[in-house]
Amino acid sequence: MLEVEVAGIKMRNPVMLASGICDLTKESMEKFSSAGAIVTKSVGIEKRAGYKNPVFCETECGILNAIGLSNPGVDEYIKEINEIKIENLIASIFGKDESEFYKVAKKISPYVKAIEMNMSCPHAKKVGMEYPSDEINSAVENVKKTGKPVFVKLGMENILRRAENAIEGGADAIVAINSVKAMKICIDFAEPILGNKIGGYSGKGIKPIGVRCVYEISQNFDLPVIGVGGIMNAEDVIEYMMAGANAVQIGSLIYYEEKPFAKICKNLEEWLDKNGYSSINDIVGIALKK
């Protein structure tokens, strides 16, 4: 009932773990055994310490983070995942240019089912959302040479233009959206809290933005979309899928609920049953047709 297929990858349910959450170490990822797929922490060619603390703070509605793409570098990270017991592992990678993207992708691709290109981290210099839109297509084209399906993760900013470029390069799916560029100031110190000052806003508050982005991409292009942003329960998954998502990812929810996957899947099945659907694929994009 919940089985889906995205760019040739079969998942027993559409609920994936988003990049950046509990996915630096092998054993932490293996604990999410009920997820449809796991996306790794974003990995680059060389190790990165990330930003100074604070890298996290809570807001009235959701959370802010600026971890700063900390990762041990692709060679070290491969040692982490080469014996991992996860059926659908997807590598999130970042790079400052197409050659860096290609190098990381080439090294990591034998160990994963697909590559997710992070073109949307909202607080890193020259990578993520600062990656030039008109260079996305050649970077995707390069990563496609690994032979693995390529997902491109985009943020809300300029998303249709960036999606078009990714599709031109041969993207197999678009992942939308990333956290939203944001800031919190501590009024007692009159100072931004995050070490990097600017971070990414995620959680409940960004869900309507994510749903809109998925809807617009689905309306304009014909390729699988993976929805992410503020999903807190099964109803949110359904909303994203009605907007056109073939699968979804969960991130911030892990802050509030450590192991939400099994519960969400159970509730999805109950909802589908109650509403007369035999497969979750039957609800994909139904809101687009109205």
Add this chain to the structure above:
Amino acid sequence: MDAEPGQFIMVWIPGIDEVPMSLSYIGEKIAITVEKVGEATEAMHDMIEGDRIGVRGPYGNGFKIFGEKALFVAGGTGIAPLMPLIRKYEGEKLAVIGARTKDLLIFKDELEKITKLYISTDDGSHGYKGFATDLAEKIFEKEEFDIVYTCGPEIMMKKVLDLCLENGIKMQASLERYMKCGVGICDSCAINGYHVCKDGPVFDDSILAKIDDFGKWKRNEAGKKVRI
């Protein structure tokens, strides 16, 4: 702030850093005990009364009170997070504190009043010359107790764990790892699938016996495994 013995807070020094610090006093007023070990703690040492820091928490699980007779084994500033527990523990209390030298022995006067106290220094400047674990081993030979609580250098805590496993005595240890988010999502402080910030910092013998990296490996800021 309502905190349990063994819990920690994230202390923010604006413009400098945010670091996890165990609470050494809980109750109406909370306090932390700060050793100069880096930029953030140096900045705290330079502060004067009235200076402000940012605080979030308390985080983590804290110690669980067990049995009627306990041995506390602390190395260096490891005694700080044990203090609220020692004050709260109602049974018989034995404590071993070890430090490099006598000037670094902290909470000694208070511990003399509320525990049967044993002291070791690496240089022999006070009490037994040697490590806290050597002293603990001697106490194991002549005393019986229900549980051992420990905090300090991980090599020391690993020895305490081995000693407890050999003797079939329950134990709890408070671990330290490089922490970023402090709330169980960034995975920086992960040790064999457990987050020190959320599942810990206190782990008991049943879990520690399964954690292969305990006493051997930690992770640096980039997440690379490095030798302890």
